[in-house]
Amino acid sequence: MRIAILALEGSVLSAIAGLADLFWITNKAIAASPAHAIKFPEKTFETLIVSADGAPVWDTEGRLIHIDSSFQGAGQPDVVIAPGMLLGPDLQPLNLADINLAATWFRKMYDNGALVAASGTGGVVLGEAGLLKGRSYATTWWVSHMLQERYPDAIPARGKMLEEDRGVLTTGGCFSWISLALNIIEKAAGTEVANLTSEMSLTDNHFLRQHLSASPGSIHSGTPFLVRAEEIIRMQNPSINAAQLASALNTTERTLQRKFKALSQETPKEFITRVRIETACTMLISTRVSIRQIARDCGYSEETAFRKAFNQIMEMSPAQYRQWMAARASDHRS
Incomplete structure (x- = not known):
């Protein structure tokens, strides 16, 4: 399964790197388990970090994010993911021109059969692509007001931490990319592999990926x-x-x-x-x-x-x- 992870100016580096690492951990877990290695003799997950032109971009704290490919060079991934991103002082998305470029690409990938996904403020990319219209989506409480204001035709899934509606997968919260990745792993490799990845990476923090509380200082949207x-x-x-x-x-x-x-x-x-x-x-x-x-x-x-x-x-x-x-x-x- 080829997975493209979007990087924009102001993207959250931990989410991008964390997604890539979790899929890498899964490949290692499969290879180390004879029962799973027989089922999946080839590398199960290949990740690409992509930007519009393939050039590095700055993260939320001014660090360069390494890029593997441009949109054009990424071909047709099986999954495309929009992680969280920084919002402006008015609590609205920044760099709308770049977001709309990404949204156009996401829409094309979806139309060609890819699963599209977003965590937290990454939902803006799906919204700008028209992929939330008439769909149920999951988010977290401090993002929900902004998304409802921008995309009134979308349907917030109250009380849910993960939602999939017709090939559009959404989660909410600072670390909701963990839930998103585990869901994708389960789709591709089954529940046992997803559980193995969870045990290896989260150990006793079973609910970490579901309900990490955001500190007041981290609230930056809505x-x-x-x-x-x-x-x-x-x-x-x-x-x-x-x-x-x-x-x-x-x-x-x-x-x-x-x-x-x-x-x-x-x-x-x-x-x-x-x-x-x-x-x-x-x-x-x-x-x-x-x-x-x-x-x-x-x-x-x-x-x-x-x-x-x-x-x-x-x-x-x-x-x-x-x-x-x-x-x-x-x-x-x-």
């Missing part, structure tokens, strides 16, 4: 006011009410109401409830914590109030959601 509001709800006070949120944001309740309506088409109460329920969805998928404890962790003093809010937003109970997502994961593995 609508700033909404991102700050989510940060307060998620990380500081899940049980906060509208008046307390207004105070924490150094504004009045009336101004808070007006801003939320303009930015998210929600009331402050609706916004707070949605953030709580999205957090609950992630916990229901990635932990075995009881529903009662999840309700408390998400700011609900009464479990009945949590269940009612969850049903209203997700149109199923928390227990049904957990079972449904477990069944989907099982179907994917089989």
Whole structure:
């Protein structure tokens, strides 16, 4: 399987190098296992780091990223991946001309049969390519506002860390490229090889690739006011009410109401409830914590109030959601 990893000015070097390394580790793991080596006598994964013209580009911290090929020289890869990238001070994509060049190439690769994938802010490339339109996509909370604003026809997959919709694979979060790579490895070489790679590279950090928390200092995308509001709800006070949120944001309740309506088409109460329920969805998928404890962790003093809010937003109970997502994961593995 040939995998092209996109590098743009401002790309996150750790994601590019990490993706390449994880596929390299998988090749080594297969070669070292007689049972797997028989099934895959040739090198299973070949990676190329690509830029538009094949020239090196600068990463987020001003270091040069080595490039293996231009878009033209890469031929027709089986998979093309857009890792995360730096956003501007206005929390919007930088270098749109370069992004649109990459988007055109991604669209061509998709039309020719490639699986296209993105992690975090790399979703902008797919959005500019028109590959999110009408599709369900996964992202992380501090990126979601920007993506929804730019691509209103796309469908955010609430509470999911990885989503595939008609040949478009998306994940969210600083280290979500790990989930993305393991999913691709499983597609190409099977569950046993993906598990072997996970064991070799992540050892006991089983949930690392699923739910690493971003530090407040790493938040660099999305609508700033909404991102700050989510940060307060998620990380500081899940049980906060509208008046307390207004105070924490150094504004009045009336101004808070007006801003939320303009930015998210929600009331402050609706916004707070949605953030709580999205957090609950992630916990229901990635932990075995009881529903009662999840309700408390998400700011609900009464479990009945949590269940009612969850049903209203997700149109199923928390227990049904957990079972449904477990069944989907099982179907994917089989």
